[in-house]
Amino acid sequence: MNQLPHFQFEITAKSTGTAARLGRIKTPHALIETPVFMPVGTQATVKAVTQEELCEMGFKIILGNTYHLYLRPGHQLIQKAGGLHKFMNWNGAILTDSGGFQVFSLGDLRRITEEGVMFKSYIDGSSHNFTPERVMEIEGAIGADIIMAFDECPPHPSTWEYTKEATRRTHDWLCRCKASAPGGHALFGIVQGGVYRDLREWSAEFVGAQDLPGNAIGGVSVGESKGEMQDVVSWTAPLLPEEKPRYLMGVGTPVDIIDFVMMGIDMFDCVLPTRLGRNGSMYTTYGRINIKNAKYIDDFTPLDPECNCAVCRNYTRAYIRHLYKAGEILAARLATYHNLYFYQRVINGLRAAIAKDSVEEFRRDFMSKYAADEE
């Protein structure tokens, strides 16, 4: 399925000392250089920025959350608009998750069977049913370039026994997704297996064998340690087909992204840059800073002295701190823009380094300045 006209992936360069690789994904809406970071547009908007701004920052693909879009505004409305691209006027590519992660996070509000998951809406308490077939139908209506299979993401920690059961169900559901997937969209499978090496290896083999356009590693960044996350990726990534893109779902910090690119991951998404930005935490070359800190009261320098983004060219830490303290919307706007731009800088730097086969040097340089991830 890799060479279907609506989805192509090619590897254009490989790092020698690491598993990092440079590639290119082609979808109906974009040519995407990998490694790539995908901003999260949960409710048909990447919070606080416009689609024009995402484009201006060079993002080619964003994420939409099937669960949220299904509940509001509803997939039928999006279909009526001509799909999510038209609904939100985003001319790049879109990837939709399957809603699995959100639905399984609902705790008492959901019930799992072999058939699928019953859950209640957090908006109005109404009852809903997600099955692999239903999710394929919904994702088809939303119309993303890349659609994720419906999986079960068990909470952390879960027992080996439960995780095995969830992984087996995820595999069954993947086959049902594959059988019912709408045409014209690239279906990615998702590896589960928690923090258990045998289950992860089993899942990677099973999912990889489905010969789908791409493969994802799910069930990470759900509360396990960074060491556990690295173990999971180190067991899983090498077993996934080399010639298909590998997507590590929900990850991560800038340092995570560098580390996992070096382990052979091509695609990332994470709410950190947008969520932290709205909370006043900003990425800089020298580490993350909390702009609400009193020491920035009269700091008339840019957020990041090494950054050339529209925010750093125009506004100071003192001004942005004031906007936060005053509860102004502009604070969230400027912070989100800057943080997303920072992620783009890291990813662009990584790509340039892979092309020059100097990714380890890039990591050393980055870490020598990036003192701390929190202030």
Next chain:
Amino acid sequence: MNQLPHFQFEITAKSTGTAARLGRIKTPHALIETPVFMPVGTQATVKAVTQEELCEMGFKIILGNTYHLYLRPGHQLIQKAGGLHKFMNWNGAILTDSGGFQVFSLGDLRRITEEGVMFKSYIDGSSHNFTPERVMEIEGAIGADIIMAFDECPPHPSTWEYTKEATRRTHDWLCRCKASAPGGHALFGIVQGGVYRDLREWSAEFVGAQDLPGNAIGGVSVGESKGEMQDVVSWTAPLLPEEKPRYLMGVGTPVDIIDFVMMGIDMFDCVLPTRLGRNGSMYTTYGRINIKNAKYIDDFTPLDPECNCAVCRNYTRAYIRHLYKAGEILAARLATYHNLYFYQRVINGLRAAIAKDSVEEFRRDFMSKYAADEE
């Protein structure tokens, strides 16, 4: 004082059937075509839009609120930043009000004497004292192009006796402001007098006689009817010096602006376009619409079919309605941008009409489409 190098005003055209006039204000930061609408940047930001966007929409002057800026971030910090223009990176002109309106709205939190007003901060309960001299010092530190005199704005309704007392105090304070005004900023006086013709005439004569660079009509839009507001302007505007700009504070709707331009007003400010936008109420050529209305669920047309703004070119009513229902920041951004752009269109249309001496025709055309001010 009209021809001081830091402030110039010239009238470039006059309407024959009405009192409307076309003019040009020159300040250290901008050449401002009048009639002009000034977006309100209360806390050193016009809520939800960037300074670059204001510039892109053609705004040349914005308003800052001395009371808010004094309390947060403080005028000393703004002075340390090099003034409000530098602090917020706004390269156009700025007008600061005197804080009078806000302070007098505090009710039990303030006490008026001949000397000035004692009040408590809404942020931390601390005690503060505004006198004419102190306000001039604060406005000087903030550093706007145009600074407003400290006045007493009595609530509506107030008795004739009380209003007379407040008007007399406003006149005394104007003289004290004039005596202590910082150099390099254009001081405007403010006419008070409530809804009483004799007091308004007295105040207009007194304020006009101070020969300041410009004159404002205050104490309107405080709860009186549109008819009362029109009466006040009709008594006052003709008594204010012809060759100085006339500023009607805190006004108003698009129709108000058209009407008061025809009565000889040159400058306006109002929170309506920004505040209503954040609440989901959008201006269109055919009247104001409430985007949260169910009928827009699947309306894939722009907010205003006649509008060419970045929002109307890119986004639909259905999408913006979804953003509101989902509580997304982008809703406030898009609505604010569109509503401010609408005000610019009205003002630009008015200026073109005055130049062609067809302002009455412009009003007829506008009103023939603009069915209602609320949906």
